Amino acid sequence: MRLVASTPRTHTPRKNVVRVAALVASAAMVVVGVQSGPAAAQPDPTRASGATALELSPAQRVDAIKSAQADAASEAGALGLGAQEKLVVRDVIKDADGTVHTRYERTYAGLPVLGGDLVVHEAPAGARSVTKATTARIAVPSTDAELPAATAKSSALKAASAEKTAKAAADTAPRKVIWAADGKPVLAWETVVKGVQADGTPSELHVITDAATGKQLFTDEAIEAGTGTGKYNGSVTLGTTKSGTTYNLTDGGRGGHKTYDLNQGTSGTGTLFTDADDVWGGGRQSAAVDAHYGAAETWDFFKNVLGRNGIKNNGVASYSRVHYGNNYVNAFWSDSCFCMTYGDGSGNANPLTSLDVAAHEMSHGVTAATANLTYSGESGGLNEATSDIFATAVEFYSNTASDPGDYLIGEKININGDGTPLRYQDKPSKDGASKDYWASNLGSIDVHYSSGPANHFFYLLSEGSGAKTINGVSYNSPTYDGSTVTGIGRDKATQIWYKALTTYMTSSTNYAKARTATLSAAGALYGTTSAEYKAVGAAWTAINVK
Template sequence: MKRVTLCCAAAVTAALLSSVAGFTTATAAPANPLVAHQAALQAAADQAPALAGTLGLGSQEKLVVKDVVTDANGTRHLRYDRTYAGLRVIGGDLIVDETAAGSVSHVTYANSARIAPAATPKLSADAAASAAAATVAGSNLAKSAPQLVVYAVDTAPTLAYETVVTGVQADQTPIQQHVITDAATGKVLYSYDGIEEATGTGNTEYSGKVTLTTTQSGSTYQLKDGSRGNQQVNTLNHGSGTGTLVTSSNNVFGDGNATTVNTAAADAAYGAAETWDFYKNTFGRNGIKNNGVGALSKVHYGNAYVNAFWDDSCFCMTYGDGSGNAHPLTALDVAGHEMSHGVTSATAGLVYSRESGGLNEATSDIFGTAVEFYANNASDQGDYLIGEKIDIFGNGKPLRYMDQPSKDGQSADYWSSTVGNKDVHYSSGVANHFFYLLSEGSGAKTVNGVNYNSPTSNGQKVTGIGRDKAAAIWFRALTTKFVSTTNYAQARTGTLAAAADLYGGTSSAEYKAVAAAWSGVNVN
């Protein structure tokens, strides 16, 4: 399970960081969480004009505070939307990381391109509204007055109109379609429905009967999840490309059998939903890129294709159907694994080779495992085995083992100077083993009916701190410490810093456990 493409995350240059040292510090927050949050929002709003200048934004750009998250150590993550000449910039949001002392340490842009769209529209508002309405099917259609915006979600910032088309579908379901059209050409840049969601049923192969969020279109139900960024599932019908959206006439998808076309689609939709919820409810992350946009899942790729992969270029996951097209690779931990490649790309951007590639692959194993535990599904209980449901070898054995990675015959239990020469799926064993030790500790243990017996390179006992804390430390390191070329030694440093951020300094039990777990895999 590998990713096809890697993109680098935008970072703030050292020159910019040095120029903002000593930025005005917000006043101490009150103890009441609601009051504290409002105070933080006000402080962020107050400093927005000066911050826009510091970041080098154009004179027509303004920052509008949207949210503030404050870490236990006082670090603030200030989320802003942008306006340009008074127009809302869709996709112009950014996050400023500010230390407790008030200096800016990092800035993350949804779109770092210069906001400089055409000054005036070539298309009239009436023409834009007509173009928008032409894309919507229904009766009693009405168009709102189009509003000029700057659209910057997946393209260079473009002057556009937003039109809301309302009406009624044939089955009496109301329509509230938001349509973004290019103000020069009338081309539809983006469209989403503000109302239509349905609760469907998925009869999956691996996770049993589950509830799915679907979208109703006339008398047809689409495997499209409007509550999770419109992420959807397409079928490739044993081909390639984009495929076609999976639909059902009765809002039931699959029957639990691998040979039924929509069964794999139900598994993929369920895995995508659980992964979205895991990141949002555990870390407050709103989708893979933290921009609210859902990913595309594609099932039934190729013929007897024994793999699954994430591709940044299409922001999508692709699943083969396994040997003899009888074992689709759509199990829950595989879905979590693949989507987590996208999270890594959007954050640390770990280069997919040598030690950084091992860390990249391990990150997906770590969070794929965390998703499986999070889902708490009786048909696929959480474990520290990777791909145990998909029977990729035809002998019932999992793809990888986190407690003792070498049990697969190729993965590394411990770091050595040559570990970076291994395929990244096997050099990942070092970090996978670290995560198991940090979560559960060394020695024999049974979790959800699975027996483990994890060794250490130095023979020393490691006491685990629990999976939730281990995952929090890894996520903190991934999003605030790791860079594209991070190796194992630097990962040790980064996770120790993350543990200190979350749980206290070098004297905390969590910090000591991180150090012990890394030593247990020979990273010292």
């Protein structure tokens, strides 16, 4: 994304009981390993021990996914899925108390089911529940398309033209899918059209076309925009690698993250930054220092605070590209390249490489790897808000002297040309376009502005309503109903949002379902009678989500 503009079950298949027991045993080994290490982290009092996710090594995660996939047919039967449906495991999360959350995609007659994702939650004693993106039964009369692929391609190119996409071309032939994200499942074509958006951002537009009627059902833009001395972060420590007699921006301690110079180009990876003496900064290196540092701080935040080992939780890094395009006033995440890209701003004078922007873009990758919130409507607003929420959390976690934590987004990059931030979390409407509260038309506006209520929720849950000053910044957060909200602290609010995203949200989660997901997360972490659980409910009510 760009930076700007459950049903309870009691039946438990025998194989799953064995698998849960095995996962609990491996979880115990993880805990022992962490406790016995020489640099073991001290317990965090903001984290409830039972329902927090355990950090798995890449090998343990692979084993957990393989084990779950081996049981997928049995699980499909237990869920009552049809004979033509199959489950494909995307992720497995294990809580400290032994509860296992397995995230699945679905296929029907071998075709991907878009909007058919679900999460199965299973406790060690066998209690089970499931969170589904759709409750509709997946079935279509035939998998033979009445509309030929060529017609779907032509329709998709017209949709891209309507979005003012330049140099539009279908990336590959349309693929046949089941579209289940919007009411009754139908056979459809998915066409991916690549090109360039009006502001210079690359475009990867996914167009869903009804395979019987030719009606355009949905469009989704997949490009999610959004020691050295940097422009914003000052003098910082960088992870670099020596190669021969020179150093390069490869962070071997964080999955091998690399930072490249696109040199105003718009494709490829560009040139890996190198330096003779490992003292970075000045000229073109300044933007690279900020981007590289931002990636490192974001990696450390997810690992040290949330127990997540990289964007996909597999220990593998993405990469960064700086100096994209000419006068490009944006930054974006692309899942297809698994990378962050930063423009240099108006006049190529203000690179969009501040710490919160870097964290925002990397967090889009985390969302894509977990709930995969569809980048449209209310789920798109929640997707954008998720990146803002983690960007704020990273900024406070980093505690960088030149960029202390605040509830302002993009305050360093001067994107408006007048020194004002891009977005405000305490009162989102201060940017002139974002919404403070939920309303029935929220899903029809740009996702960067429909993110406002979720950003507002996070601020209220963290800090509460009313006037206050934090790190020298003054805030005054209102509520929809005039109520007074007492915050529970940013650390707990972050834990709740992360657990909701990774465990209870699906691709189609809207604001009402986000309320349910965060209440489920707060209940699991702190108990359903806790002050934290009650505060979550109060904060949602304060933004008109009841």
